[in-house]
Amino acid sequence: MIDKVRNMGNGLHVEDRSGKGNRSRRRGVLQFISSAQMRTLDEQTIQEIGLPAAVLIENAGRAIAAEVVRFCLDQKVHKVNRGGQGRLQRRIWDEYPNGVSNPNSLELEHWLVLVGKGNNGADGIAAARYLVDSGLCVTLLYATSEQEMSIETLAQAAIAQKLGIPSKLYGRDDLAYGQFTGIIDALLGTGSRGNPRGNVAEMIDQANLTGLPIMCADIPSGVDADTGALYHPCIQARVTLCLGVLKAGLTQYPGAHAAGTVVVRSIGIPAKLAANVKPAGFVLTDEILERELGVDPARLRDSDGHKGTYGHVLVAAGSSTMSGAGLLASKAALRAGCGLATWALPEALAPHVAGAVPELMLAPVGGSMGWGAAAAHEVLRLLETRDVLAVGPGLGRFEEEGAFLRALWEGAPRPLVVDADALNILAAAGGLAAWKRRESATILTPHPGEMARLAGVSTAEVQRDRLGLARAFALEHGITLVLKGSRTVVAAPDGRIFVNTTGTPGMATGGAGDVLTGIIAGQLAQGLSAEQAAAFGVHLHGLAGERAAALRNSPASLLAGDIIEQL
Template structure:
């Protein structure tokens, strides 16, 4: 499913109207009809009366026009409707004038908001058609006070296209912002609806067609996608239900090498190795400091342990690079970083691995922190084999030398630009994990839950991605599949517990 920015949506609208020739009033009519139908579905589902009034809040732009069309169709379905204009109709332009005139001719009740007291007890629900995707910045008066009053009403609110006050591109909540029970977004998902906190304040989001052909996305090279089955099948060319053939063996499904763990964080390597196996990898070798290798014997018998000399410190050292390079031969994937820790000359150690190892790399946790502190990372050479970075927002901020807030406020574009610049795949973890590729494609995940914000969850994901890489999935496929199934496993694990709060990383592995 395509996800668009406000600018991309404007271009798609413009192309449909001016090149294809579908009039804007037709698109507006389709939009209002779809919204009205969703209100009808909701009232039937919740056994609400259609004889109690609904209040439609109307701004001066095209979003308001969609609201007026919605009002007409609800009226025809037997609803009682009040229309409240945020501003005087004297300010209307274009299609909004046409819709206002139709409303007058039908003698629908309208009023202009002037900071009046509103009797909320009269209404069953509210339809928010105040501010559309083209609006930037915090709502100004009279919109601001109206939005505050609407939120205080405690009535169910249905937003058309996007909740008023939400940034359509970033998901940032300006103040005030409508808190919607449901958002009926038109034609395509908007970026702000699939990023936190916008995704949460938008409530249940549903996409409704309005007549803009799907083929227009190719005209403007839309490259952002929400993860749905159709995306895996049509965009990524992945069969989600591909069975294994009977005449195969463990070697068929690849061999992954895990370089992870220290005395203080040995569990990270354990989680990473186990999840690589659970992802379907045929063989996993875990390389770790010798001091902790003895402690791990028999804990996960399916994994082969290969210790490196650590002089009884339980930590890594620069001399171990040659051992890892040798171990990586004939491996199909290598994950570096979970529980790795920091050590003297770790940048030299990592640079050797980066430049000499030929199999695909998954760089996680402290491997990313080493890179962020390394001088002249841009000059590190890399063989033409895939690399996947899996930072959480803090690690991404360190890589870019910016703040976490700056990352969170623009996750899609930051991931895309970094992936293109470094010719890698970037996975920015967190709510609605973002996967970006070197060709500019971005995938936004919709699985997972807050219980997965727990230590070790990222180690599980890194192992899953490495396990998929080892099975000859491309870096793009492995990253997206790993993220999606990691979230699904977390959802299954959470459903079996009294509360998401009690979820731990091992629960996620058990649901793979």
């Protein structure tokens, strides 16, 4: 069972409890849901099944406390190891820290729990009880007086009071932050709306200023649980203990960054109920590729296959100043496993690139005119004996660009990948609303800037809700959309969403997108459907980028061509 998702660098690291998990990254089944879906699930559990809210809160509190203790012990292990004072045995952990061999090792810990008025606050108070029992010192800091608290929070506060857990009320009592070693953020959960206000906002600011490690209950206060956008102010956490099911917003930046390491823990919502909820999306892992998309990540080949079995990619790309784009896309298609690749390119360019990739066939088009309406008809003729068309990388902009692209869009009876300049041409020609719906598979691969032009919004608006925008765009236009960038979103025309977690910031380098176009086209040529090719393509692209970066001293030195070599 998957219980851990780590945000480290770019990667969302998925771990499971089997013990094999730490090494088997991107395995397991991990789905994410919206805050509204989570509320429904909570309500169904409480009202239809009859499991009281207090039980869920108890489980949440215990899970949060277990993670805090684990965090503290891990820190100690690191400290001792770094100090060279000999090895401290890592303690073996079960769900709850009763198994700690020496609770005294936690006696120097003093955690401050920031308690909001909603049920997120109730989780924090329940966690405080378990922490006290584990030997930690704990102080509760309430954002509001009892009159404003939810029923559950009030009940938890009363229990904590009877147990004598020290508490303060923000704004009324003095507090010296210097005495604490860590903070639990239980201010706002999935009931949060808009910018944190009043005491809650001040408490977030102060918590961040302490520089202490912060562990969040469910989501960081100030992160939009559905989009990953940040409100102001927003908690900057070391760990987020996501309760029940992963929240969509934690898969996307900047929310993913604010959350730190994301750990997903069960709080007792019956699996039977959870299975009835249609997830908002999936994190791409080997299991998701297989189970949800029917892709074999091992890419096994028939022993009697021949080059015709694996398809022929046609790439229409490149111009005198961007010849490399066509080379990168075509070579990537070959490395992705297609049987053959042909690069259709402006005639004047052909002599300069001949032989650069010996395995590649060149098809000069357009005569002295280069790209234009006539070239489009030549590309369509070439496509009659090929399986897939990828258009866009390094095309540049040219006089008959609208007519060129429209001829391919309407006339290509094969799967089509549209990237780079072709996307800008499409946007300039009125966008998809003005174009006929294609019958064959169509994949668009915009980066956020290109997406903004296609959707007629600003880049900031694209980034504010990447999941929602990608889903709506794919549904509306009946295409498969690959919205690139860290945590690339793949949206299928049926509204399914997949988030990629592979890749490295080293891939933010010219030509990396051209390589992705080639990889996706290569997968289409081998018979994958649009969403299979897009999802598997981004997954492979990221893995190859990681391997390439690992071979360099610094990811900053990564070149797009290095990604191809690691496919």
